[in-house]
Amino acid sequence: MTRIECRDLGARAGGAILLDDVSLVFEAPALIGILGPNGAGKSTLLRCLAGYRRPDRGEVRWAGRPLSSWTAAERGAACGYCPQQFEPAWDYSVAEIVALGHDRSPAGTPTVDRTLQEYGVEALSKRRWSQLSGGERARTMLAATLATKPPLVLADEPGAALDMHHRLALLQRLKIYSGSALVILVMHDLDLALRFCDRLVLLDHGKVAADKTPAAMIDEPGFAAAFRLRLQTEPRRADFDWVIGIG
Numbered sequence: 001m002t003r004i005e006c007r008d009l010g011a012r013a014g015g016a017i018l019l020d021d022v023s024l025v026f027e028a029p030a031l032i033g034i035l036g037p038n039g040a041g042k043s044t045l046l047r048c049l050a051g052y053r054r055p056d057r058g059e060v061r062w063a064g065r066p067l068s069s070w071t072a073a074e075r076g077a078a079c080g081y082c083p084q085q086f087e088p089a090w091d092y093s094v095a096e097i098v099a100l101g102h103d104r105s106p107a108g109t110p111t112v113d114r115t116l117q118e119y120g121v122e123a124l125s126k127r128r129w130s131q132l133s134g135g136e137r138a139r140t141m142l143a144a145t146l147a148t149k150p151p152l153v154l155a156d157e158p159g160a161a162l163d164m165h166h167r168l169a170l171l172q173r174l175k176i177y178s179g180s181a182l183v184i185l186v187m188h189d190l191d192l193a194l195r196f197c198d199r200l201v202l203l204d205h206g207k208v209a210a211d212k213t214p215a216a217m218i219d220e221p222g223f224a225a226a227f228r229l230r231l232q233t234e235p236r237r238a239d240f241d242w243v244i245g246i247g
């Protein structure tokens with residue numbers, strides 16, 4: 001999967017416009033951040049890109065083919081989707097959740113044990129979903145999403161429940177992963193988005209308000225305005241590229 005695109009996407013619900021004329025093209029390799037204030041339409045866009053929501057208007061294509069022509073098995077092999085909220089139907093263990101994706105693994109996929117180790121959740125492997133904290137669930141979901149090494153990863157706020165150490169580790173991991181894949185993340189953490197992403201798409205009221213590199217986005221007046229923030233940039237320090245002040 002080298003390319004995913006949407007054209008003239010529109011989505012409505014309950015009389016509200018969720019997405020309005022959204023046209024975007026994403027190509028691998030890249031780490032893309034979808035940003036925007038609460039209710040901007042980020043999750044709706046990601047669900048449409050993943051094929052979990054049918055848009056009311058427009059079209060999504062993966063690798064040039066309309067998404068509607070992809071079989072469920074093809075989609076499963078091509079895309080790892082990590083939703084904002086996940087609740088398994090049964091109280092699976094961590095190892096069982098990570099193993100689910102292995103059924104559709106291509107040859108050469110690491111074993112479940114290897115994946116648990118790689119994502120630092122081996123100590124939790126026998127614990128049931130109901131016995132996990134929010135952050136442990138998020139780490140399990142990331143392991144399950146990346147276990148089969150999908151060429152396309154769509155993740156909705158995968159770092160939301162993580163402490164700073166694990167959030168930074170997540171972005172470092174996804175940055176490396178995106179070297180040979182297309183990774184699209186919905187993000188609220190602007191510091192990390194500016195620091196790690198190759199490209200940022202700003203959604204506001206269901207529309208694309210800006211689509212830029214992090215360096216260009218910082219100078220985009222609509223960026224700070226969308227979040228009702230005052231951005232204060234300081235000379236690059238060893239460990240931070242930007243400092244964001246809330247105003």
Ligand SMILES: Nc1ncnc2c1ncn2[C@@H]1O[C@H](COP(=O)(O)OP(=O)(O)OP(=O)(O)O)[C@@H](O)[C@H]1O
Nearest residue numbers: 013014016018036037038039040041042043044045
């Ligand atoms: N079924 C629905 N009926 C009516 N409005 C809906 C429905 N689903 C979503 N919305 C509205 O659509 C808008 C976009 O929702 P969406 O979840 O895509 O936003 P978001 O940018 O991901 O928000 P957040 O940052 O809060 O997660 C919101 O205002 C939400 O209230």
